[in-house]
Amino acid sequence: MVKEIExxxxxxxxxxxxxxxxxxxxxxxxxxxxxxxxxxxxxxxTPEEEKEIRRNLVEKALKALQTEVxxxxxxxx
Amino acid sequence: xxLELHRVKIHKLAWGKETSARDGLLxxxxxxxxxxxxxxxxxxxxDLDFASxxxxxxxxxxxxxxxxxxxMEGPGGVFPGMVSDVETVGEGKTLVLSGAAVVTTGKIVRFxxxxxxxxxxxxxxxxxxRTCNIVVILENTEDLDKxxxxxxxxxxxxxxxxxxxxxxxxxxxxxxxxxxxxNLKDAMAAHEGLPKVAxxxxxxxxxxxxxxxxxxxxxxxxxxxxxxxxxxxxxxxVSGNCVSACDKNNTYSHQNNPIIxxxxxxxxxxxxxxxxxxxxxxxxxxxxxxxxxxxINLAKTLGVDGLLISEEGFGNPxxxxxxxxxxxxxxxxxxxxxxxxxxxxxxxxxxxxDSTPEGDACVTAGNANEVVVLPxxxxxxxxxxxxxxxxxxxxxxxxxxxxxxxxxxxILGATSELGFTKLGCYTx
Amino acid sequence: MTYRIIHYINQFYAGIGGEExxxxxxxxxxxxxxxxxxxxxxxxxxxEIVATVICGDSYFASNLEKASEEIIEMMKKYSPDAVVAGxxxxxxxxxxxxxxxxxxVSKQLGIPVVSAMYPENPGVDLYxxxxxxxxxxxxxxxxxxxxxxxxxxxxxLLKGEPVGSPSEEGYIERGIRKNKFxxxxxxxxxxxxxxxxxxxxxxVTEYPMPVFDRVEPNPPVTDMKNAVIGLVTSGGICPGxxxxxxxxxxxxxxxxxxxxxxxxxxCTEYCTAHGGYDATYADQDPDRVLPxxxxxxxxxxxxxxKLHNKFYSTVGNGTSVASSKRFGAEIAxxxxxxxxxAVILTST
Numbered sequence: 020m021v022k023e024i025e026x027x028x029x030x031x032x033x034x035x036x037x038x039x040x041x042x043x044x045x046x047x048x049x050x051x052x053x054x055x056x057x058x059x060x061x062x063x064x065t066p067e068e069e070k071e072i073r074r075n076l077v078e079k080a081l082k083a084l085q086t087e088v089x090x091x092x093x094x095x096x
Numbered sequence: 097x098x099l100e101l102h103r104v105k106i107h108k109l110a111w112g113k114e115t116s117a118r119d120g121l122l123x124x125x126x127x128x129x130x131x132x133x134x135x136x137x138x139x140x141x142x143d144l145d146f147a148s149x150x151x152x153x154x155x156x157x158x159x160x161x162x163x164x165x166x167x168m169e170g171p172g173g174v175f176p177g178m179v180s181d182v183e184t185v186g187e188g189k190t191l192v193l194s195g196a197a198v199v200t201t202g203k204i205v206r207f208x209x210x211x212x213x214x215x216x217x218x219x220x221x222x223x224x225x226r227t228c229n230i231v232v233i234l235e236n237t238e239d240l241d242k243x244x245x246x247x248x249x250x251x252x253x254x255x256x257x258x259x260x261x262x263x264x265x266x267x268x269x270x271x272x273x274x275x276x277x278x279n280l281k282d283a284m285a286a287h288e289g290l291p292k293v294a295x296x297x298x299x300x301x302x303x304x305x306x307x308x309x310x311x312x313x314x315x316x317x318x319x320x321x322x323x324x325x326x327x328x329x330x331x332x333x334v335s336g337n338c339v340s341a342c343d344k345n346n347t348y349s350h351q352n353n354p355i356i357x358x359x360x361x362x363x364x365x366x367x368x369x370x371x372x373x374x375x376x377x378x379x380x381x382x383x384x385x386x387x388x389x390x391x392i393n394l395a396k397t398l399g400v401d402g403l404l405i406s407e408e409g410f411g412n413p414x415x416x417x418x419x420x421x422x423x424x425x426x427x428x429x430x431x432x433x434x435x436x437x438x439x440x441x442x443x444x445x446x447x448x449x450d451s452t453p454e455g456d457a458c459v460t461a462g463n464a465n466e467v468v469v470l471p472x473x474x475x476x477x478x479x480x481x482x483x484x485x486x487x488x489x490x491x492x493x494x495x496x497x498x499x500x501x502x503x504x505x506x507i508l509g510a511t512s513e514l515g516f517t518k519l520g521c522y523t524x
Numbered sequence: 525m526t527y528r529i530i531h532y533i534n535q536f537y538a539g540i541g542g543e544e545x546x547x548x549x550x551x552x553x554x555x556x557x558x559x560x561x562x563x564x565x566x567x568x569x570x571x572e573i574v575a576t577v578i579c580g581d582s583y584f585a586s587n588l589e590k591a592s593e594e595i596i597e598m599m600k601k602y603s604p605d606a607v608v609a610g611x612x613x614x615x616x617x618x619x620x621x622x623x624x625x626x627x628x629v630s631k632q633l634g635i636p637v638v639s640a641m642y643p644e645n646p647g648v649d650l651y652x653x654x655x656x657x658x659x660x661x662x663x664x665x666x667x668x669x670x671x672x673x674x675x676x677x678x679x680x681l682l683k684g685e686p687v688g689s690p691s692e693e694g695y696i697e698r699g700i701r702k703n704k705f706x707x708x709x710x711x712x713x714x715x716x717x718x719x720x721x722x723x724x725x726x727x728v729t730e731y732p733m734p735v736f737d738r739v740e741p742n743p744p745v746t747d748m749k750n751a752v753i754g755l756v757t758s759g760g761i762c763p764g765x766x767x768x769x770x771x772x773x774x775x776x777x778x779x780x781x782x783x784x785x786x787x788x789x790x791c792t793e794y795c796t797a798h799g800g801y802d803a804t805y806a807d808q809d810p811d812r813v814l815p816x817x818x819x820x821x822x823x824x825x826x827x828x829x830k831l832h833n834k835f836y837s838t839v840g841n842g843t844s845v846a847s848s849k850r851f852g853a854e855i856a857x858x859x860x861x862x863x864x865x866a867v868i869l870t871s872t
Contacts, residue, residue, distance in 0.1 A: 020758060020838075022739045023852025024867050027860060029754070030742040035871035037412045038381055039419065043450045047741035055379035055412055055872050056303050057805040058759070060812030073811065074818045077868070081753075081827065084745045084866045220705075242804070291722050303802025340773055340799070340842065354711035366719045379801070402722045404714060411841060432718035434710060437731065438774070440844025443701040444653055446734035457721045458731045459714040462703045465774055465844060487773035487799040487842065503774055504703070505842065515711025520730055521701045522689055524656075 021046040032083045034058060034076060038093055048083040049093045050076060098276040099326035100189045102168060102269040106196040109146045109228045115263035122196050122260070124230060129259060133232065138248035141235035145477050147199070147214050148228050152474035154218075154500075155231055157209025157482040158508050159200045159246075160335055161224050161348040162253045164193035166261035167330070174261070175254045175331040177312020185330035191261050194270070197227035197348055198260070200253040201478040202234035209486055210341020210508035211470070211500065218470040221510040223517060224348070231477050232256055246305055250336050253347070275326050275360060277371055280398075287368040291401035294370050295359055296391055296420060297323070297333075300345070300408040301376035305338040308345075308408070310374060316383075320375035320391040325356045328372065337408075340487040342464045342510040343436050345408050349514045355406055355434065358515075370398055375420070377413040388419035396427050406434040407513050410464070414449040425454035432457040436511035437521055439463045441503065447521075461511040462519035464488070464504050472498030527571035527682045530599050531560045532609035532625050534618045538578040546617070548580035550591060552598040559667060563608065566675035571682065575602045577625075584621035591621075592628035604635060606678050611640035611670040612647060614662040619647025627654035636681035640670045643696055656687070656695045701731075745866045754832040754864035756855055758840030758848075759806065759813035759872040760798030761789065770839055772799025778838035778851045780858070783831075788817040798839045801872050813870060832864045840871055 022045050024031045033046035036058050041049045052058030059073045083094045104117050112123035126144055133142045147153040165174050170188010173180025199212065212224045219225035232252050236245040278286065299308040301316035308315045310323070311332055323332065328350055337344040356372070363369040375391045378384060395403055403424050407417040417435060424431045437447030437460050447463065476498070483494040488505025495501070504510045511519060530552075535545045537558040556564050557576040564573050577595050584591045599607070607629045609622035619641045626637035631654075640658035641648050648657055656677055660670040673694040680687055686704070690697040706713060713730070720727035745751050762770060768779040786793075789810035796806040796813065811817045819831045836855045840848070859867065 020756065020848045020852035020855065021869050022737075023849050024756070024856040024859075024869065025739045025742055027853065027856030028742060029856055029860065029864065029867050030745055031867040031869055033869050033871065036379065036381055037384070037415045037871075039384075039415045040412065040450045041871070043418075043736060045736050045738050047739070051381060052870070053380070056802045057812040058870055058872055059815045060805065060809060062805050062808065062812075069809075069812075070818060073815050074821070077815050077818050077822065080868050081748060081822075084751075084868075085748055087744050088741045090741075293718070293722065303804070305802050305804075354709055355714065358709075358711050358715040362715060362719060367722060402718060404718045406714075430718075430721050432714055432721055434714040435731075437701055438842045438844065439701040440846050441774070442844075442846070444699060445844035445846045446736065447701060447731060448734060451733045451736065453733060455733045456729055457717050457727060458729045458733070459710055459717055460731045461710040463701045465842065466703050485772065487771075490771045490776065491769035505773060512710070515709050515714055518705045518707070518709055519703055520706045520710060520713065521703055522730070524687060524690065524695075524698050524700050524702050 030084050032080045034080055042091055047088055047091055050080050050083055051093065051095060052076065097186050097324045097326050098274065099186055099329060101192050101273045101329065102189055103192045103194040103271045104264060104267045105270040106193050106228055109148060109230065115260065117193060117264040117267040122193060122228065129256065132255065132259060133252050136248055136252065138237060138240055138244055139234055140237040143233040145231040145233060146229065147231055147477060149214060149226050151214045153214045153477060154211065154473040155199055155201055155477045156211040156480065157201060157203065157478060157486055158212050158341065159202065159209050159249050160253045161346045162198040162257040163348045163351045164196050164198060164257045164260035165331060165351065166191050166258055166265060168265060174258050175334055177309065178251065178334055179254050179258045182311050185332055186324045186326035190330055191265055193261050193264060195228055197224055197229050198253050198257045199224065199229045199231045200234060200249050201231055202249060203479050203482065209338065209482065211506050212508050213470055213473065215473065216471055217468060218507060221504060221507045221519065223509050230256065230260065233477065242305065246336060246338060254334065277324050277326060283370055287364055290368045292370055292399060293367045293402040294395055294398060294400045295355060295372045296403045296405040297372045297374045298405065298407050298416060299333065299374060299376055300337055300339060300413065301378055303379060307336040309334045309336055315376045316378050318376060320373055320387055320394055322394065323372045323374045325372055328353055328356060339409050340464065340505045341508045342505045343409055343513050345514050346509060349509065349512055349516050354515050355404060367402065370400060377408065377416045384416050384419060388416060388423050391420060392423040392427055395424060395429055400429060402430040404432050410436065410438055411449055418450040418452045418455065422452045422454040432459065434459050434513055434515055436461040436513055437463040438465055441465050441467050460521050461513055461515060461517060462504065463521050464511045466504050467501060468504055470500040526569065527605040528574045528603060529571050529678065530602055530604040530607050531563060531573050531576045532607060532622060533558055533576060533578055534621065535578060535580045546580045546582035549583055550577055550579035550595050550598065552577050562667065562671045563675060566672045567679065570679055574604065579621065581617035581621055584624065585617045588624060592625060595625055596628060596632055606636040606682055608674055608678055609639040611660050611667065612645060613660050613664055613666065614642040614645050616646050619645035620650060623647040623651025623655065627651055630655060636678060638674050638678045640674050648696055652696055652698045653700065658694055659696050748828050749826065751828040751865045752830045752832055752863050753819065753828055754859045754867045755814060755835040756867060756869040757814050757837050759870060760796040760839040761794055761810045761814045761837050762797050764793055764795050766797045770797040772797060772839060773842035775839040775843045775847065778836055778855060780834050780836055782834055783816060784833045786816065787820045789814060798872060799841050813872060832859065832862060
């Protein structure tokens with residue numbers, strides 16, 4: 020799906036846990052997520068902390084969307 | 097470690113006053129077994145039924161299949177950490193009711209249970225159309241947490257399997273097989289000139305309802321470790337899985353793991369089989385990296401020349417499989433992979449979610465997306481409407497006349513990644 | 525019984541003419557024409573070529589849909605059991621037309637179709653997934669070899685006999701995976717292959733590792749303050765009760781859900797349809813998969829202009845690449861027409 024959205028001309032960021040699959044399949048902007056059952060959360064934390072984690076990931080995603088890339092890039096920080 | 101499997105062949109089931117095995121007939125005392133199972137307060141209702149090969153019977157949704165086994169001799173008991181203490185198993189003598197299987201059914205988790213047809217086209221795909229099945233029908237108490245219900249169902253299957261074999265201790269044995277793995281010191285010195293190999297045994301560990309247990313330990317919490325093949329035969333590995341039925345490794349397939357049996361066959365002739373490395377398939381990338389590195393490091397430490405790797409499930413576990421593969425190959429260890437495929441209903445898509453050029457030796461147990469039509473059966477044990485929601489089914493899978501149209505995914509063990517069936521794939 | 529076959533050829537093989545006649549409209553003649561004679565001989569008395577369709581290559585190429593429609597109408601009158609097209613060798617437009625008519629016949633009439641081409645004929649890449657294409661040489665010199673292979677294949681398909689591998693049957697690999705029962709258990713095959721590889725003996729993998737294509741990255745968003753962010757997920761988030769019945773695995777569809785005025789995905793309103801992971805956490809708080817809550821906060825803060833009022837969701841579990849491609853393209857089309865300028869896609 021990521022590639023087709025990219026192909027259609029929309030910049031797209033893939034927020035996903037299993038980065039190697041995303042790299043193999045061919046996403047260009049990748050933000051690593053927390054875990055498969057809760058990519059943007061963590062049930063072991065308080066709701067406030069969880070939202071903070073989510074906020075950070077979304078900010079990272081928006082930053083990735085604003086970054087010029089020429090090849091597959093994983094945004095780790 | 098030396099284990100003898102004492103097989104009592106079963107080809108017929110009957111209810112009776114005393115649970116026992118004689119001349120291929122397994123008699124089951126229904127009341128006694130039910131009384132034992134009903135002690136579990138998490139279960140609102142328990143019932144029993146039989147389904148034998150060739151009967152026009154469909155069982156769905158099936159959670160697990162377990163082979164009745166019980167220790168005749170030797171340390172520990174079957175299913176350690178589950179129905180027996182956590183003592184090490186894999187030595188001594190174990191009684192096996194060969195040809196019998198305990199099948200658990202009930203509406204358990206939302207999607208992930210399977211179908212067993214005892215007759216017709218569906219029967220050709222599942223190994224459990226050829227076993228005499230003692231079906232345990234379970235219903236939970238209201239408001240019971242799904243994870244607790246899974247535990248209750250898992251335990252009911254294991255307890256039934258242990259009970260049946262225990263009651264048959266003393267029955268006339270039809271055959272005895274002996275399996276032996278020496279300690280590493282002796283194993284390393286043996287079979288000079290033959291390549292040393294191990295089996296990398298991947299176990300699903302995706303979450304509370306997609307889990308496998310090793311000596312009662314949830315394997316998502318383990319680091320990869322060594323395991324003797326005979327421990328597996330005594331039920332050291334137990335399935336707690338509620339994933340796609342075709343390629344979840346049910347407990348029966350673990351107990352009878354055909355890869356282990358094939359490795360034993362070639363041991364001492366084509367290679368020197370040192371044993372198993374068990375590893376998991378966790379949900380975070382860090383775990384996947386850690387456990388693949390750890391497994392391959394164990395293989396390197398053993399000094400093996402080759403690793404046969406089997407996957408469980410599909411999708412993100414493909415990433416674990418691929419990491420295990422290239423990490424081994426780049427360490428100079430030759431690999432062969434056993435997986436299955438999700439190539440779409442038309443077979444035209446890529447079959448795996450991940451890929452590596454090092455995966456040049458790959459056996460597959462078939463395309464799980466291929467669609468099959470299962471004609472109606474005279475009798476259905478369980479809840480037929482589940483066909484519309486199980487993985488591999490869709491709204492409308494169950495027709496009014498009882499015909500079920502589903503992907504192979506929904507058939508229990510159809511694309512077993514332990515290689516329990518003859519199904520495979522080729523490119524046209 | 526004798527099967528009824530219709531043969532499709534171009535103007536050149538019908539003896540009408542070359543390039544100057546390439547725009548003739550389709551016609552149908554009873555019985556065999558041109559290479560049909562050899563084909564009939566190869567079919568012996570098992571099948572009969574009841575009619576031959578002749579069409580100009582240029583006409584077909586420039587009127588793809590119209591030409592297919594006209595030809596299928598003509599064919600219906602002869603109630604064929606199968607259609608054979610070509611061989612087209614290395615003639616590009618003839619190959620494209622042969623493949624095109626085979627695909628249309630297969631889809632609309634649901635009967636077996638066979639063509640034959642040189643592997644580099646552009647018709648091969650376009651249509652090998654839709655039909656069997658027997659491999660030929662690049663010129664009509666290969667006719668003698670192509671015809672028997674085409675006849676054998678179409679007869680097999682008509683009789684419902686299992687079709688062997690590309691090398692056994694002589695057709696070009698279609699890239700389609702098909703199940704079959706082998707002689708041995710998969711475990712035994714794996715240990716056989718393992719042994720061969722260990723000892724440096726030849727072996728054939730049952731599944732050559734897939735190769736995925738690449739797409740050039742798009743330029744970044746330069747004006748985030750005016751961006752409209754679209755949300756897509758393969759994690760199966762949907763309104764409670766899964767109103768579109770998105771499948772737990774091997775999804776055949778995606779859902780489009782309006783979130784106008786929704787600030788937070790709460791467990792009483794949303795859940796996941798995904799069957800491949802432990803759904804407990806996503807069901808407790810769907811924002812863990814689809815971060816609507818924080819995106820709403822950021823929208824309010826003016827980080828970007830707007831969160832698109834619809835999100836798109838499907839289940840990635842066991843869903844084929846082809847379906848995902850179809851969903852992706854359609855979702856992108858809808859988002860672009862709604863003015864979305866950047867996309868966040870979350871996966872579980």
